Amino acid sequence: MFKRTLCVAxxxxxxxxxxxxxxxxxxxxxxxxxxxxxxxxxxxxxxxTGETVDAIxxxxxxxxxxxxxxxxxxxxxxxxQMDSFMVSELASAGYLAPLDEMASEWDQxxxxxxxxxxxxxxxxxxxxxxxxxxxxxxWYDKSNFEKxxxxxxxxxxxxxxxxxxxxxxxxxxxxxxxxxxxGTKQGEAATxxxxxxxxxxxxxxxxxxxRLLNRETGQWIGNSPALRRTLELYDTxxxxxxxxxxxxxxxxxxxxxxxxxxxxxxIGILASGSWEDACLWDCNGVNLPSREERDALVGWTPWPGxxxxxxxETTNISGGWTIGVNANASDQDLAFQLxxxxxxxxxxxxxxxxxxxxxxxxxxxxxxxxxxxxxLAAATKLAADTTGRDTVPGYQTVSALVQQATGDVADGAxxxxxxxxYHDALVDEFGEExxxxxx
Amino acid sequence: xxxxxxxxxxxxxFVLGIGILPALLxxxxxxxxxxxxxxxxxxxxxxxxxxxxxxxWVGFDNFERLFTRRGFLESLWTTIYFVFxxxxxxxSLLGFILAASLRGMRGTLRTMIEVSIMxxxxxxxxxxxxxxxxxxxxxxxxxxxxxxPLGFQPVNFINDYALAVVTIANIWxxxxxxxxxxxxxxxxxSRELIEAAKVDxxxxxxxxxxxxxxxxxxxxATNMLFITIWTFxxxxxxxxxxxxxxxxxxxxxxxxxxNQSFSRGNLGFGSAISVAMLLIVGGLxxxxxxxxxxxx
Numbered sequence: 001m002f003k004r005t006l007c008v009a010x011x012x013x014x015x016x017x018x019x020x021x022x023x024x025x026x027x028x029x030x031x032x033x034x035x036x037x038x039x040x041x042x043x044x045x046x047x048x049t050g051e052t053v054d055a056i057x058x059x060x061x062x063x064x065x066x067x068x069x070x071x072x073x074x075x076x077x078x079x080x081q082m083d084s085f086m087v088s089e090l091a092s093a094g095y096l097a098p099l100d101e102m103a104s105e106w107d108q109x110x111x112x113x114x115x116x117x118x119x120x121x122x123x124x125x126x127x128x129x130x131x132x133x134x135x136x137x138x139w140y141d142k143s144n145f146e147k148x149x150x151x152x153x154x155x156x157x158x159x160x161x162x163x164x165x166x167x168x169x170x171x172x173x174x175x176x177x178x179x180x181x182x183g184t185k186q187g188e189a190a191t192x193x194x195x196x197x198x199x200x201x202x203x204x205x206x207x208x209x210x211r212l213l214n215r216e217t218g219q220w221i222g223n224s225p226a227l228r229r230t231l232e233l234y235d236t237x238x239x240x241x242x243x244x245x246x247x248x249x250x251x252x253x254x255x256x257x258x259x260x261x262x263x264x265x266x267i268g269i270l271a272s273g274s275w276e277d278a279c280l281w282d283c284n285g286v287n288l289p290s291r292e293e294r295d296a297l298v299g300w301t302p303w304p305g306x307x308x309x310x311x312x313e314t315t316n317i318s319g320g321w322t323i324g325v326n327a328n329a330s331d332q333d334l335a336f337q338l339x340x341x342x343x344x345x346x347x348x349x350x351x352x353x354x355x356x357x358x359x360x361x362x363x364x365x366x367x368x369x370x371x372x373x374x375x376l377a378a379a380t381k382l383a384a385d386t387t388g389r390d391t392v393p394g395y396q397t398v399s400a401l402v403q404q405a406t407g408d409v410a411d412g413a414x415x416x417x418x419x420x421x422y423h424d425a426l427v428d429e430f431g432e433e434x435x436x437x438x439x
Numbered sequence: 440x441x442x443x444x445x446x447x448x449x450x451x452x453f454v455l456g457i458g459i460l461p462a463l464l465x466x467x468x469x470x471x472x473x474x475x476x477x478x479x480x481x482x483x484x485x486x487x488x489x490x491x492x493x494x495x496w497v498g499f500d501n502f503e504r505l506f507t508r509r510g511f512l513e514s515l516w517t518t519i520y521f522v523f524x525x526x527x528x529x530x531s532l533l534g535f536i537l538a539a540s541l542r543g544m545r546g547t548l549r550t551m552i553e554v555s556i557m558x559x560x561x562x563x564x565x566x567x568x569x570x571x572x573x574x575x576x577x578x579x580x581x582x583x584x585x586x587x588p589l590g591f592q593p594v595n596f597i598n599d600y601a602l603a604v605v606t607i608a609n610i611w612x613x614x615x616x617x618x619x620x621x622x623x624x625x626x627x628x629s630r631e632l633i634e635a636a637k638v639d640x641x642x643x644x645x646x647x648x649x650x651x652x653x654x655x656x657x658x659x660a661t662n663m664l665f666i667t668i669w670t671f672x673x674x675x676x677x678x679x680x681x682x683x684x685x686x687x688x689x690x691x692x693x694x695x696x697x698n699q700s701f702s703r704g705n706l707g708f709g710s711a712i713s714v715a716m717l718l719i720v721g722g723l724x725x726x727x728x729x730x731x732x733x734x735x
Contacts, residue, residue: 071487
């Protein structure tokens with residue numbers, strides 16, 4: 001009997017031992033589109049330290065939610081890539097390790113631009129090192145513009161100019177005449193590429209009337225002429241003029257669907273950002289057409305303002321991604337060593353140049369190769385008049401509400417009703433005293 | 440008769456303890472998560488930010504919001520539509536009709552039909568979502584094969600009829616379960632019984648309604664119980680196909696819960712939604728369980 005019992009206990013133990021995985025020294029989570037930066041960095045780190053890295057590559061769609069959930073649940077990797085707007089939220093919850101002390105001993109830290117480190121900071125500490133920054137613009141398909149008889153280079157001055165062009169494209173048979181991101185499925189992309197770009201040009205910047213947050217008082221704006229005009233623009237595009245159907249906003253793989261539609265000349269105007277110079281073909285820069293070929297296929301123009309009195313003539317908002325260290329990392333110093341291997345000048349510079357990303361470090365942005373790149377030089381001009389998101393705790397919630405509002409309006413809900421829902425939801429989340437209304 | 444357990448097992452408490460441990464652990468985990476969701480439905484717990492660590496009790500605020508704010512009731516209606524048409528009417532009725540029609544059939548045709556039904560079940564949700572999206576887009580298979588050759592303008596089905604498309608996709612995906620269950624149930628009815636009903640002059644409708652359906656009533660209830668629970672909380676196919684859109688047209692409760700909890704980051708409100716879902720599914724399950732009882 002004893003032997004049998006021992007046998008059962010032994011088998012149980014063997015089963016449990018068999019299920020245990022060999023532990024890696026360090027782990028990292030990153031989006032698939034950043035693989036060409038992260039993976040050579042991992043290889044260099046492994047070679048230099050002899051340690052093994054558990055690399056967890058995740059799809060870009062739903063990435064923000066996955067990272068937030070894993071960090072909250074305590075199951076995130078030691079090193080995490082995250083959208084810069086999330087840094088303050090994650091840091092305020094205590095999920096991230098401050099990097100200042102570790103970074104001060106790294107000789108390349110001095111090259112990071114101060115303003116971009118601020119975006120990845122909370123309460124005076126830096127919690128993430130930026131991978132790149134960006135600007136936003138309206139991309140257009142040159143063959144469709146030619147078909148619709150629109151003069152190029154296209155230089156719209158107001159929203160009406162954009163809508164006129166989109167109407168001509170629609171008349172010429174272009175399915176997605178103006179692809180303006182809306183709805184909840186693409187997450188932050190709907191807020192940044194579409195809504196915030198329009199909002200910034202919808203009213204005067206005075207008192208932050210053209211923003212989601214009054215940055216001086218720290219109050220969220222629950223209703224304003226700018227919010228109304230921006231949602232009315234969505235109503236015009238999706239309902240009144242029917243310039244595009246909604247399906248690309250809800251596709252199974254939105255990025256792939258947009259690229260396919262662009263390649264098939266089904267899109268006229270696409271509201272997106274500077275990364276599209278590579279991402280319209282491949283975000284990791286594989287088999288990109290030559291500069292001349294790309295320029296022959298697509299063009300871009302700055303987002304114009306609405307044309308309202310006092311509103312900005314062109315608008316821009318910049319975001320970007322960061323890499324930080326989990327506060328629960330078993331060895332934070334080793335984790336930061338992996339971060340520095342990824343951002344080591346040789347690796348970082350070649351990725352930035354190959355993918356036409358906007359540099360975040362002066363040693364790269366002031367290099368001759370970067371300065372000679374005609375696309376980057378033109379895009380960098382837009383960055384001269386850009387702004388950042390309202391990266392304070394609560395932004396993620398507000399951004400989700402904005403996405404819902406754009407989706408509702410695009411689906412035909414009245415603007416008044418959607419604005420009221422938005423206002424009420426802000427009050428629910430932040431309290432009456434933290435929500436204001438502009439007349 | 441008193442049930443006799445395995446004498447070696449019942450006499451060895453150590454082995455019995457080890458054997459029962461996983462079951463106790465599983466029950467404990469289930470109870471823990473249910474209690475967790477119930478408790479946090481009365482808080483303003485957030486996924487990130489200060490409220491993720493410094494949450495506070497908010498009483499019934501979250502439950503009040505279910506009825507005073509746009510979202511929950513709309514999603515509940517969408518879910519009821521989705522469950523009724525895709526599971527109860529679609530999968531269950533189609534599964535029964537197929538099982539009854541193929542009952543006497545043998546050979547290649549039956550095999551082909553069964554393989555087709557099973558394929559829907561076996562294909563992973565994400566693959567199915569890609570297939571259906573590609574099939575129902577304005578340049579998809581339906582337009583290319585049917586609509587355009589007939590001289591009509593292409594229809595963007597996934598955009599214009601999103602809820603109908605995801606409902607049909609789910610019927611295709613889940614009919615196999617009902618078919619298998621009803622096939623087994625119908626096989627258990629003796630041919631003599633059906634023949635006797637025929638001899639007594641029962642019409643086909645009378646044979647189905649007065650003989651077959653009462654016999655397989657427990658199977659119907661079991662099927663309903665499972666497919667209702669599965670479909671009510673079903674997420675991957677519909678999320679991958681539409682993400683709940685356009686607008687909120689296909690936002691079932693499972694997707695509404697996901698959006699509120701993980702996109703908006705409001706875990707307290709998300710917990711209240713999950714408690715409401717638990718109560719609704721629990722109520723429906725009780726109805727089905729009553730159906731399972733033998734008639735007195």
